[in-house]
Amino acid sequence: MSASTKSGFNSPEWSELILDGAQAFDLDLDRHHTDLFAAHAAELLHWNKIINLTTITDPYEVAVKHFVDSLAPAKQISPGAVLLDIGSGGGFPGIPLKVVIPSLSVTLIDASRKKVNFLQHVIRTLNLEGIEALHIRAEDLAGDPAYQKHFDSITSRALTDLKSFVHQALPLLGSNGDIIA
Numbered sequence: 001m002s003a004s005t006k007s008g009f010n011s012p013e014w015s016e017l018i019l020d021g022a023q024a025f026d027l028d029l030d031r032h033h034t035d036l037f038a039a040h041a042a043e044l045l046h047w048n049k050i051i052n053l054t055t056i057t058d059p060y061e062v063a064v065k066h067f068v069d070s071l072a073p074a075k076q077i078s079p080g081a082v083l084l085d086i087g088s089g090g091g092f093p094g095i096p097l098k099v100v101i102p103s104l105s106v107t108l109i110d111a112s113r114k115k116v117n118f119l120q121h122v123i124r125t126l127n128l129e130g131i132e133a134l135h136i137r138a139e140d141l142a143g144d145p146a147y148q149k150h151f152d153s154i155t156s157r158a159l160t161d162l163k164s165f166v167h168q169a170l171p172l173l174g175s176n177g178d179i180i181a
Helices: 012-024 031-048 059-071 094-100 113-125 138-142 162-172
Strands: 082-086 105-110 131-135 151-155 173-180
Touching: 012 031, 012 059, 031 059, 031 094, 031 113, 059 094, 082 094, 082 162, 094 105, 094 113, 094 131, 105 113, 113 131, 138 162, 151 162, 162 173
Parallel strands: 082 105, 082 151, 105 131, 151 173
Antiparallel strands: none
Protein backbone atom coordinates (compact mmCIF):
# COMPACT_ATOMS: atom_id res chain seq x y z
CA MET A 1 0.00 0.00 0.00
CA SER A 2 1.44 3.33 -1.00
CA ALA A 3 1.15 6.59 0.90
CA SER A 4 -1.25 7.89 -1.74
CA THR A 5 -3.62 5.00 -1.02
CA LYS A 6 -3.95 6.37 2.48
CA SER A 7 -4.52 9.87 1.10
CA GLY A 8 -8.18 9.40 0.36
CA PHE A 9 -11.09 7.71 -1.30
CA ASN A 10 -10.76 9.45 -4.64
CA SER A 11 -7.24 8.25 -5.36
CA PRO A 12 -6.65 5.84 -8.24
CA GLU A 13 -4.93 3.49 -5.79
CA TRP A 14 -8.04 3.32 -3.58
CA SER A 15 -10.20 2.52 -6.60
CA GLU A 16 -7.72 -0.14 -7.72
CA LEU A 17 -7.96 -1.86 -4.33
CA ILE A 18 -11.68 -2.27 -4.83
CA LEU A 19 -11.44 -3.22 -8.49
CA ASP A 20 -8.81 -5.87 -7.72
CA GLY A 21 -10.82 -7.19 -4.78
CA ALA A 22 -13.96 -7.38 -6.93
CA GLN A 23 -12.07 -9.35 -9.58
CA ALA A 24 -11.20 -11.93 -6.93
CA PHE A 25 -14.98 -12.49 -6.66
CA ASP A 26 -15.32 -12.57 -10.46
CA LEU A 27 -17.04 -9.18 -10.50
CA ASP A 28 -16.32 -6.70 -13.26
CA LEU A 29 -16.64 -3.24 -11.75
CA ASP A 30 -15.71 0.13 -13.20
CA ARG A 31 -14.91 3.66 -12.10
CA HIS A 32 -18.62 4.48 -11.69
CA HIS A 33 -18.87 1.83 -8.96
CA THR A 34 -15.75 3.00 -7.17
CA ASP A 35 -16.91 6.63 -7.38
CA LEU A 36 -20.14 5.66 -5.60
CA PHE A 37 -18.16 3.69 -3.02
CA ALA A 38 -15.86 6.69 -2.50
CA ALA A 39 -18.86 8.96 -1.90
CA HIS A 40 -20.30 6.42 0.56
CA ALA A 41 -16.94 6.15 2.34
CA ALA A 42 -16.57 9.93 2.62
CA GLU A 43 -20.05 10.24 4.14
CA LEU A 44 -19.32 7.31 6.47
CA LEU A 45 -16.25 9.00 7.91
CA HIS A 46 -17.92 12.41 8.07
CA TRP A 47 -20.92 11.03 10.00
CA ASN A 48 -18.66 8.79 12.08
CA LYS A 49 -17.40 11.93 13.84
CA ILE A 50 -20.94 12.44 15.17
CA ILE A 51 -22.33 8.92 15.56
CA ASN A 52 -20.50 5.64 15.97
CA LEU A 53 -20.76 3.89 12.60
CA THR A 54 -17.38 2.16 12.38
CA THR A 55 -14.03 1.79 14.07
CA ILE A 56 -12.46 1.25 10.65
CA THR A 57 -11.35 4.66 9.36
CA ASP A 58 -8.11 4.05 7.42
CA PRO A 59 -8.93 4.37 3.69
CA TYR A 60 -7.16 1.10 2.84
CA GLU A 61 -9.07 -0.79 5.54
CA VAL A 62 -12.36 0.88 4.55
CA ALA A 63 -11.82 -0.31 0.98
CA VAL A 64 -10.98 -3.89 1.95
CA LYS A 65 -12.96 -4.51 5.14
CA HIS A 66 -16.13 -2.65 4.19
CA PHE A 67 -16.50 -2.50 0.43
CA VAL A 68 -14.62 -5.54 -0.88
CA ASP A 69 -15.91 -7.77 1.95
CA SER A 70 -19.45 -6.62 1.17
CA LEU A 71 -19.06 -7.80 -2.42
CA ALA A 72 -18.26 -11.41 -1.44
CA PRO A 73 -21.87 -12.69 -1.78
CA ALA A 74 -22.70 -10.75 -4.96
CA LYS A 75 -22.47 -13.77 -7.29
CA GLN A 76 -24.80 -15.74 -5.00
CA ILE A 77 -27.59 -13.15 -5.22
CA SER A 78 -29.82 -13.24 -8.29
CA PRO A 79 -30.40 -10.02 -10.21
CA GLY A 80 -33.84 -8.67 -9.35
CA ALA A 81 -33.87 -10.41 -5.96
CA VAL A 82 -35.47 -8.88 -2.88
CA LEU A 83 -32.68 -8.41 -0.32
CA LEU A 84 -32.85 -7.66 3.41
CA ASP A 85 -29.75 -6.43 5.25
CA ILE A 86 -30.26 -6.88 9.01
CA GLY A 87 -28.29 -4.54 11.27
CA SER A 88 -27.04 -2.55 8.32
CA GLY A 89 -25.21 0.06 10.43
CA GLY A 90 -23.02 1.94 7.95
CA GLY A 91 -24.76 0.27 5.01
CA PHE A 92 -22.70 -2.89 4.71
CA PRO A 93 -23.21 -5.11 2.81
CA GLY A 94 -26.55 -3.79 1.51
CA ILE A 95 -25.48 -0.56 -0.19
CA PRO A 96 -22.42 -1.96 -2.01
CA LEU A 97 -24.53 -4.91 -3.18
CA LYS A 98 -27.18 -2.50 -4.51
CA VAL A 99 -24.50 -0.51 -6.33
CA VAL A 100 -23.12 -3.59 -8.12
CA ILE A 101 -26.53 -5.25 -8.67
CA PRO A 102 -28.80 -2.27 -9.43
CA SER A 103 -31.84 -4.49 -10.10
CA LEU A 104 -31.95 -5.59 -6.45
CA SER A 105 -34.80 -4.41 -4.28
CA VAL A 106 -33.04 -3.70 -0.97
CA THR A 107 -34.34 -3.12 2.54
CA LEU A 108 -31.79 -2.03 5.13
CA ILE A 109 -32.84 -2.27 8.77
CA ASP A 110 -31.20 -1.11 11.96
CA ALA A 111 -32.37 -0.64 15.54
CA SER A 112 -30.51 2.70 15.80
CA ARG A 113 -32.44 5.73 14.54
CA LYS A 114 -29.17 7.65 14.03
CA LYS A 115 -27.77 4.89 11.81
CA VAL A 116 -30.99 4.76 9.79
CA ASN A 117 -30.79 8.54 9.30
CA PHE A 118 -27.26 8.02 7.97
CA LEU A 119 -28.42 5.22 5.65
CA GLN A 120 -31.25 7.37 4.27
CA HIS A 121 -28.76 10.20 3.70
CA VAL A 122 -26.39 7.91 1.77
CA ILE A 123 -29.24 6.53 -0.33
CA ARG A 124 -30.18 10.11 -1.31
CA THR A 125 -26.55 11.16 -1.81
CA LEU A 126 -25.83 8.22 -4.14
CA ASN A 127 -29.20 8.70 -5.87
CA LEU A 128 -30.08 5.03 -5.40
CA GLU A 129 -33.55 3.75 -6.27
CA GLY A 130 -35.25 0.57 -5.13
CA ILE A 131 -33.66 0.72 -1.68
CA GLU A 132 -35.08 1.76 1.69
CA ALA A 133 -33.75 2.07 5.21
CA LEU A 134 -36.08 1.30 8.11
CA HIS A 135 -35.72 1.94 11.83
CA ILE A 136 -36.87 -1.44 13.10
CA ARG A 137 -35.56 -4.62 14.67
CA ALA A 138 -35.75 -7.88 12.68
CA GLU A 139 -38.10 -9.42 15.26
CA ASP A 140 -40.54 -6.51 14.84
CA LEU A 141 -40.28 -6.61 11.05
CA ALA A 142 -41.16 -10.33 11.19
CA GLY A 143 -44.39 -9.35 12.98
CA ASP A 144 -45.55 -7.42 9.91
CA PRO A 145 -47.40 -9.79 7.53
CA ALA A 146 -46.15 -7.77 4.54
CA TYR A 147 -42.58 -8.83 5.31
CA GLN A 148 -43.10 -12.42 6.44
CA LYS A 149 -41.47 -14.85 3.98
CA HIS A 150 -40.85 -11.82 1.74
CA PHE A 151 -37.10 -11.81 1.06
CA ASP A 152 -35.09 -13.85 -1.45
CA SER A 153 -31.79 -13.17 0.32
CA ILE A 154 -31.02 -11.97 3.83
CA THR A 155 -27.56 -10.68 4.75
CA SER A 156 -25.81 -9.45 7.84
CA ARG A 157 -22.26 -8.59 8.86
CA ALA A 158 -21.02 -8.86 12.42
CA LEU A 159 -24.49 -8.45 13.95
CA THR A 160 -24.71 -11.43 16.28
CA ASP A 161 -23.82 -15.09 16.47
CA LEU A 162 -24.92 -17.26 13.55
CA LYS A 163 -27.64 -19.10 15.48
CA SER A 164 -29.31 -15.83 16.56
CA PHE A 165 -29.02 -14.38 13.05
CA VAL A 166 -30.70 -17.43 11.51
CA HIS A 167 -33.44 -17.26 14.16
CA GLN A 168 -34.09 -13.60 13.25
CA ALA A 169 -33.94 -14.21 9.51
CA LEU A 170 -36.06 -17.35 9.06
CA PRO A 171 -39.51 -15.74 9.52
CA LEU A 172 -38.60 -13.18 6.86
CA LEU A 173 -37.04 -15.57 4.33
CA GLY A 174 -39.07 -16.65 1.33
CA SER A 175 -39.16 -20.22 0.11
CA ASN A 176 -35.91 -21.18 -1.59
CA GLY A 177 -34.30 -18.06 -0.12
CA ASP A 178 -30.72 -17.68 1.05
CA ILE A 179 -29.27 -16.51 4.35
CA ILE A 180 -25.82 -15.01 3.87
CA ALA A 181 -23.66 -14.16 6.89
